[in-house]
Amino acid sequence: MNKIKNIFLLLLLGVVLFYACDDQTGFQNPFLDIDHEELALADNDTLVKFLKSHYYDTSVDSVKTLIDGKTPLFEDDKLETVSAVRNEIDYKLYVYRTRVGDPSPDTDKGFPSIADSVFTKYSGQAIVNGSDLGSSFDSNTNGAWFSYSNLVVRGWSYGFELFKGGYLKKEANGDPFNGPITYLNGGKGVLFIPSGLAYTSINPNNYSRSLVNANLMFYVELLDFVKDTDHDKDGTPSADEDANGDGDLTNDFSDTDRPTLPDYLNPNV
Ligand SMILES: [Ca+2]
Ligand SMILES: [Ca+2]
Ligand SMILES: [Ca+2]
Numbered sequence: 001m002n003k004i005k006n007i008f009l010l011l012l013l014g015v016v017l018f019y020a021c022d023d024q025t026g027f028q029n030p031f032l033d034i035d036h037e038e039l040a041l042a043d044n045d046t047l048v049k050f051l052k053s054h055y056y057d058t059s060v061d062s063v064k065t066l067i068d069g070k071t072p073l074f075e076d077d078k079l080e081t082v083s084a085v086r087n088e089i090d091y092k093l094y095v096y097r098t099r100v101g102d103p104s105p106d107t108d109k110g111f112p113s114i115a116d117s118v119f120t121k122y123s124g125q126a127i128v129n130g131s132d133l134g135s136s137f138d139s140n141t142n143g144a145w146f147s148y149s150n151l152v153v154r155g156w157s158y159g160f161e162l163f164k165g166g167y168l169k170k171e172a173n174g175d176p177f178n179g180p181i182t183y184l185n186g187g188k189g190v191l192f193i194p195s196g197l198a199y200t201s202i203n204p205n206n207y208s209r210s211l212v213n214a215n216l217m218f219y220v221e222l223l224d225f226v227k228d229t230d231h232d233k234d235g236t237p238s239a240d241e242d243a244n245g246d247g248d249l250t251n252d253f254s255d256t257d258r259p260t261l262p263d264y265l266n267p268n269v
Pocket of ligand 2: 244245250
């Protein structure tokens, strides 16, 4: 009986200690005290430094450490800067386009909106120690669909706006439903994403991941997208359900009866 009592007391002590650490000291969550505005500035410095010390090697379709005679990514005409506001913090995302995208005229849907579902190939690496690349942590060489509503790396939606999708290759006999599906000439390039638009610890669900608050680089190829994606099927494209016009669809709540459901997922508003 005493043994059971001791075990109970030990368990109780454990619970008390757990809550003490979690609440007051930040011991349980190493990301608790981060100033995300400062981090955004530091991340941009890191990304700029990286872009100045690397170039795009077209012979192997890869980002490489800068060598003599090559143009750093930062000075390369193919590099675009995209501004984005998220959680009231200003971010910069860098997009290197090896190919904007060249669909055939009859299949050209233009560029996707920030909210359009995308079908893409990708391979992601973290930028570590300010200037090195980690090994690929996630990739898909066949293509996968992503929706704005379940996107984890938020920077993607800002980056894909700069690429056109490809077109479905018709098979030799002219039957598009016969044989393997191939997309041709989709936009292709590299996204350089600050941590605040990736696995940011602002989002508490991210805090146990190994890539939390890391700047990321993604090779992408946009195969296709759903023009005017309408998540709640209320007739208004999701991209137009941005009541406060800040380019973030997760912070617009017009329905006072359902104040936690963003407009783009709420068919009533
Ligand atoms: Ca809608
Ligand atoms: Ca908004
Ligand atoms: Ca709606």
